[in-house]
Amino acid sequence: NFIPKIKDHIFSHLLGLEYDGDEREFTDVERNDVHFINNLNRVFQPKRFQINYTTYDVRRDQDMLKPGNGSTVMMLSRESSASAHPFWYARVLGAFCINVLHVGPNACNHSPQYMEVLWVRWFGVVPQYRWGFQEGRLPKIGFVPDSPAAFGFLDPSLVIRACHLIPAFADHRTNDLLRQGPSTARLPGEVDDWASFYVNM
Template sequence: MGDYVTTIKLFGTTDSFTTQIGELAHRALKVFYPLTSKIDTPGQLAKHERRRRVLRRVAENFLPRLKDHILYRLRGLDVSFCDHSFTDAERNSVIIPDNTIYVVQTMQVHYTTYDLRREYDTINPRTHGDVMVLSGEIAPSHPYWYARVLGVFHMEVWLNTGGRPMKWHLEVLWVRWLATLRNYKSGINHARLPKTAFVEESDPDAFGFLDPGQVIRGAHLIPAFASGRGVNSLRYGKSLARPGGELDDWEEHYVGIFVDRDMFIRYTHFGVGHSAMVRKIVWDCSESVPWTNAMDISNDEDADHELVDDGNGFDGYDDEQEDSDEECDDDGESDDSVGNDEGEDDGEDDGEDEFDYVSF
């Protein structure tokens, strides 16, 4: 063993000149050979090897992040925050048979419209992959987060927690996140569309995974042509993050809040059927300006109503107005009476006042 020290000083460690490295590389080429067309084999083998090298760099964070997302969902944790870090032992408890993930080309997001009808948006990573989800921040400056879907996957997952392994079937979205610009005032109060930009690739949260159930609707992102194209968020060249084969990205995007009636109503606190939490978040994200300036109130007498929070959720009117409405109901006739011309006229007047209350 004494001659090993001298040999290492002259030629380096034994693994630097062993023939095992070349033999293992030869095995890799044999694996790629069935994938070629047997025509121009060396060029095709080099292309497959180059692809594997690129995918290896991408997969360094892909699989650990995917298992973290799966653990969040299977353990019932809040996937909006994702502030918990899992150990390698916990990640190893997630078993994906043969590491097989199935790719789907499209996904449909169903939602309820303003007139209580069911509609859906089709999400296609190649043509229309922009989506919006509810913000997971505690005190958000904007009510929604935006992302571009890069892939729609479904898979079978086994979770081994020490007892009998359990089988699950999960659907997952692989997304590239966008962030709203800081110090940029937008919304109805400022008559400016919200503006977003891709998160830089150096940020560990630039890419991530989403539960399809978190998606509210497909988003309409309009490129800000004045900002131009660039590579500030992602290096120049083709990438899986650019499904269209483009070499760079638009630096900034506007969020189209006027795509349709239902999209616009999500950026106001007047959303019919929206939960009190969502309406509260939208209201808190807007600056504390008089209500009359927010929606262009046309009836000055009705503009005296104030928006309040009774502690149980966002109501939209104060208690005095509710009490007055109850007194009006008690003074009027019962609902069983029909054929009263005065009652019909009053109903028409109330309907007219309701539509005069807010003008869009």
């Protein structure tokens, strides 16, 4: 499902649809309006990418990340409920620089367009876990179990900055979140996942 999903993400961006966390699914006919120039033969996959952010003392700084090596990023949550966690977290599996062409009746720009896309594995907040300064505990998250929602694509401009995760050693490792064995979604040499992580603050 990699190609249909990345086309859905790019098509949403080309149509100017606001990202709300749920990738919209388009029909095959609509996806055909997105053309990869050179049929993905010249997609650039950078070994590293930079995130510009503002520090707490209002200075400019950068995070240098390496996709596929445990790099984790955070973005503002798109959830609106009062109890929603303020941020979303994702492990970056790959970064792509793609030249696309938007054709068809909905196209606003018929020229080749350069797009940057992150391929990510999503984390979710551990349910019923209380955190914060009053509780004296760090936020706790874990990988979303294997499902269509476990992986997705993200516009790098939505990323706030990188974040540091600490494995929750007491929760041990598990293969319930993803089939056991080597995977692009895991670090080299790993065959299972930590059940949960603390977000270092």
